[in-house]
Amino acid sequence: METVEYVIGLIAVIALAGVGALVGFVRPRRRRRNLPPRPGQQAGLPGDRRDGEEHLPGVGDDAEVPRDSATRTVEDVGLPDGPVVERPAPVLGRLVRLRERLARSNSALGQGLLALLSRDTLDEATWEEVEDTLLLADLGVDPTTRIVDALRERVKVLGTRDPAHLRELLREELLTAVGPGMDRTLATQRQGERPAVVMVVGVNGTGKTTTVGKLARLLVAQDKDVVLGAADTFRAAAAEQLATWGDRVGVPTVRSDRDGADPAAVAFDAVKQGTEAEVDVVLIDTAGRLQNKVGLMDELGKVKRVVERHGPVDEVLLVLDATTGQNGLRQAAVFSEVVDVTGIVLTKLDGTAKGGIVVAVQQSLGVPVKLIGLGEGADDLAPFEPEAFVDALLS
Template sequence: MPIELILTIVVAVVVVLGLGIGVAFLLRGRKTKPGTYPTTRDENDPPAGGAGASATEAPPEAAPPAGTDGVETDAVETEVPVEEPEVEAVPLDVPEPALGRLARLRARLVKSNNALGKGLLRLLSQDRIDEDVWDEIEETLLLADLGTDATMELVDNLRERVTVEGLREPEKVRAILREELIKLLAPELDRSIASDRREGRPAVVMVVGVNGVGKTTTIGKMARVLVAEDKDVLLGAADTFRAAAAEQLATWGARVGVPTVRSDVDGADPASVAFEAVKAGMEQEVDVVMVDTAGRLQNKVGLMDELGKIKRVIEKQATVDEVLLVLDATTGQNGLNQAKVFAEVVDITGIVLTKLDGTAKGGIVVAIQRQLGVPVKLVGLGEGADDLAPFEAGDFVDALLD
């Protein structure tokens, strides 16, 4: 073979190899490096598919990214797992023990009800108690919203004891007045809140009342009382009419580690939310489920009927053990009218009397109990988170007479 032909073949081979190597490097440089974020595929890129893929073969159609519904996009972002930073746990509030709260807050009652207690003591400690004095005592009691029947009963009992025992010493008069006032408050009534599991299910507590009495706040404070008693609590946000009511209730619960069942839909059926709350409470085996309800005026028939519906729906799976009516102590006799209407719709088992520290009419406690035949179980004595206390007749009367 001539030398010229051999050299020509060698040069041709070298050129072909050189071109092949150059093309290989060029194609390699066009590929996206692993881990690049985001990634973009150009229409001129070679198809995926490994060594057997043809440069002229159309690339396979890629599945559209989630959420695009097949709409073409210029770039496809690659999901890269990101390690979430550790979130520092927020410490829960530690509620104050429920026992003795009323005694601890007695100073507030002393200030608010000073006129009633001191007025009675002053009148009864006079050297001579004539009809004019008894008239003043009667007027003082009526002004304190004690109610006509309770006022007449107390005055008659005091008349008899003062006349028979002939007492004038302030301490002895105070002792008699204390005994008679406690008797009016019916200390024998059961003031405990249903908060224990019964027959394998949680206790269910409904909270009702008119607009503006502070039901949601009261439930939040009640949750703190129960948590302080080592109860496992779940809240149901069945007030679906008031904006942010569910959020407010959930915030109260979160402070003490209590979950809240709520609807994400504004204006959802309150009965359905209540039903789901009780169902969740049964599944989670909590001690007590407390259901918040929307505030309603006692003269709104439709809303009152709906309150009865909530109770009936709950009772399809569990008994409603407690229906607490929240009343504003500062409304006086108007609160009695509210209580009467609510009692006709749902069986009231107890009263929560809020803003008791803001009124000098401490007699409302007696009047409400006599009107409904149910006890005052809790009293609100301020704006603080732990300013809700179990009602104790002895401590309450001592605050009136202190």
């Protein structure tokens, strides 16, 4: 009897477990909770839209069919027609600004000399200090010797200690050393049926491309028509940089459509297009190269020879960094041998008190400084004026 009851109980337990499992398996799915409408959306519209109802875009709407809506056109925004062309600063205005900067940056030279010459006793030690001051200003040995000897003689004969008189004596000697009689005119006048051709050369890092761009602005300020030639085909960004400078003042740039193109061919095409367009000046930017790289210097000579098939190159401007000092003289000598430099552009003259490099490079090459750069601004390039330069030193 007990055995029968045990079997019946066991069967009942198994049956109840099976029913429970079956109930769990067929349990109905949970009903989805209705989500609240997105901001601006009518309730009950999870994805589709009732016709005629306003609907603001919500999260995820970019995946739906775009809604018809009015869009602003370019004309609505009011954009200017074509690129904005700048008007460069006039030459006279920038000269005044450059003189002020030069006076601030180089006043240590002039003031130091005046302080030495105004001492009660001008003994040998004082004259040695005067000489050291000039040498530290990169004036060069020969010009320094001539200036000191002339000053010693004039002070001895006149017996003066008046600061104003000494300043005038120093001004006269410095002005003589700078060379006021040198021809500093830029050859940028049309030559008959062809434009004037100006090549800009120099070592790496002196700012040749920037100088070409600033020179273009200077010429545009003088109402000249200019074409730029991007013959620096080694530096990938050089042509783009030059074109940007040109675009800012409405000047076209002739460039190659591939990197590493023949720079002589680009320069030739620039002069050709400038001649056909009857412009006043063609400015040719060349790649920077070290003066001791024979192959690169030979290539520079080739660029000039190819350009001269159109006619003479009227101006070869060598860009020198004023902070390089005497090393700049060695650079100048080699470049002058290869392409017959006709003028010097001194950049970064505002960042150094070594204004004597003007005298040194002219004495070394017999070539005048024609342009000076005194800052990074677009119009911080101006013709060099000896009297203004000396007056700024002594201000």
